Amino acid sequence: MIKIAKRIMDLEESVTLAITAKAKELRASGRDIISFGAGEPDFDTPENIKATAIKAIEDGHTKYTPVSGIVELKDAIIEKFKADNALDYERSEILISCGGKHSFFNLCQSIINPGDEVIVPTPYWVSYPEMVKLAGGIPVVVHTDESTGLKMTVDAFKSAITPKTKAVIINSPSNPTGAVYSRAELTGIVEAAVEAGVLLISDDIYEEITYGDVPFVSVASLSKVARDNTVVLNGVSKTYSMTGWRIGYAAGPKEIISAMTKVQSQSTSNPTSISQWAAVEAIKGTKDEILRRCDEFKKRRDIMVAGLNGIEGVSCMVPSGAFYVFADVSKLYGKSVTDKIIGNSVELSAYLLEDADVAVVPGKAFGDDDHIRLSYACTEDNIKEGLLRIKKALGALS
Numbered sequence: 479m480i481k482i483a484k485r486i487m488d489l490e491e492s493v494t495l496a497i498t499a500k501a502k503e504l505r506a507s508g509r510d511i512i513s514f515g516a517g518e519p520d521f522d523t524p525e526n527i528k529a530t531a532i533k534a535i536e537d538g539h540t541k542y543t544p545v546s547g548i549v550e551l552k553d554a555i556i557e558k559f560k561a562d563n564a565l566d567y568e569r570s571e572i573l574i575s576c577g578g579k580h581s582f583f584n585l586c587q588s589i590i591n592p593g594d595e596v597i598v599p600t601p602y603w604v605s606y607p608e609m610v611k612l613a614g615g616i617p618v619v620v621h622t623d624e625s626t627g628l629k630m631t632v633d634a635f636k637s638a639i640t641p642k643t644k645a646v647i648i649n650s651p652s653n654p655t656g657a658v659y660s661r662a663e664l665t666g667i668v669e670a671a672v673e674a675g676v677l678l679i680s681d682d683i684y685e686e687i688t689y690g691d692v693p694f695v696s697v698a699s700l701s702k703v704a705r706d707n708t709v710v711l712n713g714v715s716k717t718y719s720m721t722g723w724r725i726g727y728a729a730g731p732k733e734i735i736s737a738m739t740k741v742q743s744q745s746t747s748n749p750t751s752i753s754q755w756a757a758v759e760a761i762k763g764t765k766d767e768i769l770r771r772c773d774e775f776k777k778r779r780d781i782m783v784a785g786l787n788g789i790e791g792v793s794c795m796v797p798s799g800a801f802y803v804f805a806d807v808s809k810l811y812g813k814s815v816t817d818k819i820i821g822n823s824v825e826l827s828a829y830l831l832e833d834a835d836v837a838v839v840p841g842k843a844f845g846d847d848d849h850i851r852l853s854y855a856c857t858e859d860n861i862k863e864g865l866l867r868i869k870k871a872l873g874a875l876s
């Protein structure tokens with residue numbers, strides 16, 4: 479038997495995708511599972527975007543495009559940065575890839591040497607530490623808790639910096655917490671990063687899904703130095719319900735973007751031509767539908783938060799963005815039901831799936847075992863029914 483490469487043996491599989499698959503499997507076997515596991519909007523891709531993709535096929539946009547993406551999409555992205563973030567980029571500073579995940583992969587491969595450290599605040603998106611490791615780097619985890627709104631403070635960041643620190647990741651609004659960094663919070667982190675020569679990686683994928691409590695601010699938009707020391711990652715997956723289309727993009731210093739383009743040229747080449755044309759329509763089109771969907775998400779968020787906080791032993795903050803709630807369930811640890819003792823987030827999630835037919839994601843997947851993540855990218859009825867089931871199951875613990 480061929481031995482699998484060590485760097486792959488060391489890699490974790492995506493727990494969020496695994497939970498979604500397990501819930502689907504149970505559902506297929508006839509169980510009425512309510513899933514709060516989704517990592518994508520439940521809405522369909524808007525009609526104008528679909529129609530544009532169909533037209534792209536009919537118009538023959540079905541061949542290789544330039545590796546870094548078509549100029550029409552680059553220009554739409556450049557306009558978006560100007561209009562939404564007051565940021566100026568040139569075409570050579572933009573790379574379009576097969577999803578934001580791919581953008582981050584290209585970035586890691588381009589900047590990380592073996593032994594380089596990347597600071598990753600908890601709770602983190604599952605792919606950050608793994609992709610850092612895949613590039614030979616060392617993820618340095620900075621723990622956060624509710625006392626700072628599940629956000630990394632400047633002091634915590636500074637204490638984690640060493641001579642080997644290459645970059646720091648900021649994901650605001652955050653998956654899994656929904657926390658949004660304020661301008662003041664970001665300013666301190668940017669200053670410290672610039673002073674230490676640490677690259678800022680700003681994952682803005684949930685930029686448009688915010689609820690007004692804390693306005694979104696892009697790290698790169700804070701100042702000229704911030705812009706020159708940041709790689710912004712973004713994409714159409716979450717905002718436009720286009721997760722299956724696989725279009726993400728990166729903006730940043732020319733040298734880094736050109737290195738990332740080289741990685742892409744020897745791996746995937748261009749992202750799908752048809753999806754690129756669809757993304758032009760998404761980014762340039764009207765935002766009415768997106769705003770309507772945000773209102774819908776906000777309604778669901780409020781039901782989810784109120785419901786969870788009404789359950790004994792559970793507490794959660796009100797998230798300012800994305801479509802997740804990160805609930806502290808650690809008060810329940812040590813309790814049991816019949817022969818089962820619930821000792822951590824994985825056991826609690828397994829209990830909810832098996833005994834309450836509700837799928838949630840254990841916080842451990844995000845580097846934080848005190849919590850579980852619940853996605854409200856599902857119908858209001860599902861949220862209400864799911865909350866009843868959770869309340870009943872957790873109430874049975876003693």
Ligand SMILES: *Cc1c(COP(=O)(O)O)cnc(C)c1O
Nearest residue numbers: 577578579603653683713715726
């Ligand atoms: C979903 C997600 C992404 C990127 O998703 P793609 O579909 O690859 O564009 C990036 N970062 C976070 C935090 C996400 O939740």
